[in-house]
Amino acid sequence: MHIDARTLPDGSLLEGDVCIVGAGAAGISLALEWAASSRTVLLLEGGGFQYEPAMQDLYRGAIVGLPYYPLQAARLHQFGGTTGHWAGFCSTLDPIDFEKREWVSHSGWPLRQGELDPFYARAQSLLELGPDEYAAADWQRRDPTMVPLPVDPRVMWTKMWQFSPPTRFGTRYRNAIVDAPNIHLYTHANVCELEANEAVRAIDGLRIRTLDGKEHRARARVYVLACCSIQNARLLLASNRRARGGLGNVYDNVGRFFMEHIEMPCGHLALAPSHSRYMRMYALELGTTKARGEMALSAAVQRERRILNGTVSLEPGSLDETAKSTFEWGTPTMLDSLRAWGERGNPGAPPATSPGPAQAPRFFHLLTRLEQAPNPRSRVMLGDEGDALGMPRAMLDWRLTDLERRSFRAIYEVVGRELGRIGAGRVQVLDWVRGEGAWPRNLSGGWHHMGTTRMHVSPREGVVDPNCRVHDLANLYVAGASVYPTAGAANPTLTLVAMVLRLSDHLKSKLS
Amino acid sequence: MNRRRFLQLSAFGVTASAVSLGSGPAQVTPQELLDLLGPETVRGLGRRYREMVPAADLLSATTSRGSISRRIRDDFARGRTVVVGGWVLSLTEARQCALFSLLPA
Numbered sequence: 001m002h003i004d005a006r007t008l009p010d011g012s013l014l015e016g017d018v019c020i021v022g023a024g025a026a027g028i029s030l031a032l033e034w035a036a037s038s039r040t041v042l043l044l045e046g047g048g049f050q051y052e053p054a055m056q057d058l059y060r061g062a063i064v065g066l067p068y069y070p071l072q073a074a075r076l077h078q079f080g081g082t083t084g085h086w087a088g089f090c091s092t093l094d095p096i097d098f099e100k101r102e103w104v105s106h107s108g109w110p111l112r113q114g115e116l117d118p119f120y121a122r123a124q125s126l127l128e129l130g131p132d133e134y135a136a137a138d139w140q141r142r143d144p145t146m147v148p149l150p151v152d153p154r155v156m157w158t159k160m161w162q163f164s165p166p167t168r169f170g171t172r173y174r175n176a177i178v179d180a181p182n183i184h185l186y187t188h189a190n191v192c193e194l195e196a197n198e199a200v201r202a203i204d205g206l207r208i209r210t211l212d213g214k215e216h217r218a219r220a221r222v223y224v225l226a227c228c229s230i231q232n233a234r235l236l237l238a239s240n241r242r243a244r245g246g247l248g249n250v251y252d253n254v255g256r257f258f259m260e261h262i263e264m265p266c267g268h269l270a271l272a273p274s275h276s277r278y279m280r281m282y283a284l285e286l287g288t289t290k291a292r293g294e295m296a297l298s299a300a301v302q303r304e305r306r307i308l309n310g311t312v313s314l315e316p317g318s319l320d321e322t323a324k325s326t327f328e329w330g331t332p333t334m335l336d337s338l339r340a341w342g343e344r345g346n347p348g349a350p351p352a353t354s355p356g357p358a359q360a361p362r363f364f365h366l367l368t369r370l371e372q373a374p375n376p377r378s379r380v381m382l383g384d385e386g387d388a389l390g391m392p393r394a395m396l397d398w399r400l401t402d403l404e405r406r407s408f409r410a411i412y413e414v415v416g417r418e419l420g421r422i423g424a425g426r427v428q429v430l431d432w433v434r435g436e437g438a439w440p441r442n443l444s445g446g447w448h449h450m451g452t453t454r455m456h457v458s459p460r461e462g463v464v465d466p467n468c469r470v471h472d473l474a475n476l477y478v479a480g481a482s483v484y485p486t487a488g489a490a491n492p493t494l495t496l497v498a499m500v501l502r503l504s505d506h507l508k509s510k511l512s
Numbered sequence: 513m514n515r516r517r518f519l520q521l522s523a524f525g526v527t528a529s530a531v532s533l534g535s536g537p538a539q540v541t542p543q544e545l546l547d548l549l550g551p552e553t554v555r556g557l558g559r560r561y562r563e564m565v566p567a568a569d570l571l572s573a574t575t576s577r578g579s580i581s582r583r584i585r586d587d588f589a590r591g592r593t594v595v596v597g598g599w600v601l602s603l604t605e606a607r608q609c610a611l612f613s614l615l616p617a
Contacts, residue, residue: 418588421585426545426600
C-alpha cells in the first residue's frame, strides 16, 4: 500500500508493528522480508518515487574536515535510495575484517567468524547477483579463461567481485512493496525527530514533516533507522528533546567513526606479454561483466606490515596519463546521468564508461580501494544551519590518519615486488603514494558512508549492540552501513543487505 | 660481447671486471625492462639511479655470476628492490639500467 504523506490530513497518526525510516537498499530489503507476514510495517520515505531537487537539498550539509563530495549529491533522497545511481560492485568482507587487529584502534566486529555467511547467501538474490561464490577458483571453474595471476598466496591473492545489474531498488521492488497489503509505504514523509519516553529507555513515536507544512506522527512497537550513515546520525543527534546530546549518545559516540573507502589511482603496471592471458580475470566492462578479480594482500602480510585492508584493480591505460580518482570521475553530473540511465532500465552501456579494453593492453592504471581506520575524530555533527523542515543540517568532518598513508605505501611495495617476482611486469608508484605529506588534491572516497552508529558490545564503545539495537533504547534499531565497526576493503552494499536480513530474523524472533 | 659494445663500456671502465669474470653483455642490458618500457625510458631510469647511488655500487651488476633473470626474481623475492622514477625495480636491474644509460643511444 502506498500513500503520499502530503495527501494525509495534517496531524495524522500512522500505526504499525515495525516502523522503518528510509526506503533505500536497507529499508526496502528489510520491508520485503516482512511482506508475507501478519505484521503491519510502516515504511517511511522522505522523498518520492522520482528525483526531486527540493528533497536532495535536505541532504545538503557543511564540510569542515578533509575536502569531500557535496553531501546532497552523494546520496539519493527518494524511494530506492542511492541504489538509483550505484554501480553494482559487490563483494564480501574478508575474515580479517572482523578481527580485532591490535594495530588498528577500535577494530573488531562483535560477530562470530562466518556468522554472516548464510545472510550473504540470501542477499545475493536481492541484489540480482550470481552464485554465492567469491573464490577465484570457483569462477575459473565456470570460465576457464578467468585465470588468476600466479602470485604467492602467502603474499597476495585475487579477491573476487560480482556486479549487480545494478539493481535499482526503487524500480525493481516498487511493485512488491506497494502491492504488499501489510506494508504501508509513505512517501514524502520525512522523519524529523525520534520521540523518546520520559526515562529515555524507548521510543514512543516519530515526528514526520512534509515540505508543504504538515506534521504527522508514527507509532510502532519497534523502529528501525535505515536512512544512511550521515542521516542516521543526524536524526539521532537532532532528537535531543529529552537527551541533550541526542539519542543513543550517552557516551558521545553517535556520528563519530565516520568511514569511507579511499579510492585512488596509485600507479601503473607495465605488463609482460607473457602474462596477458591473466588479464581476463581482472577486466571490467560495467553493464556486462558478472565477476572479476582484484589483487589484495594476504592477511599474513597485513599482520606483518601492520596495515589496513585494501585491493588493487587494473584498468587499461597509458603511462602518460594518471587515472582519475572516483570523485574526479564521478562528478555530480555523471551521477545524475547514471541515475537517469537507471530510470530508463539500464539500457546498453552505462554513461561515460570507457570503450572496451584494447585487444592486449600493455599498460594498466592501478587503482586502490583502501579501508579507512576507525577514527573517533572523523565524524558527523549537526551544523548551525537548518533545512527547509527545520532540522539542523549535517556537518561532516572527514579525517584520515598516518595509518592510511602507510598502508598505501606498503601495498604498492608488496604488489610491486610480487608482480616483479612472478615476471608479470613492473609497477610504477605515483609520487603521492610514496610521499608522507598532505593528501593529494584528488583525494577521493567511494561514496561509501559507514560507521556513524558503530556496533559494539559496550555502550561506551559503540552506539548499537550486536543485534543492531541502540544501547539503552529498548525498541530502536539501526540498519545499514552506519553500524559497521570497520569498513573492510569491500564496497558496503552486499554486507549491508546481509546485515539487514540478519536484523530481520532477529526482529521476527523478538516480535513472535 | 661485440667489439663496439666492449669499447663503449671500456670507456667507462666497467667492462674489465665483467669480462674477467666471464660476464657478457646481458649483464648491462636490462632486457625485460627494455621490452616493457623501451630504451628511452630505461636510459632515463638509469640516469636517475646513477644520481642516487655511488658509481662503485653499479659495478656489482657486472660482477656476479648466474642467470640475470634469476637474480632479478631473487631480488624481488627477497625485497632487494629500489624505487627509481616511481618504478619498483630489482637492485640488479636498476644497476643494469645505470650501466645501460652510459651507452650511447
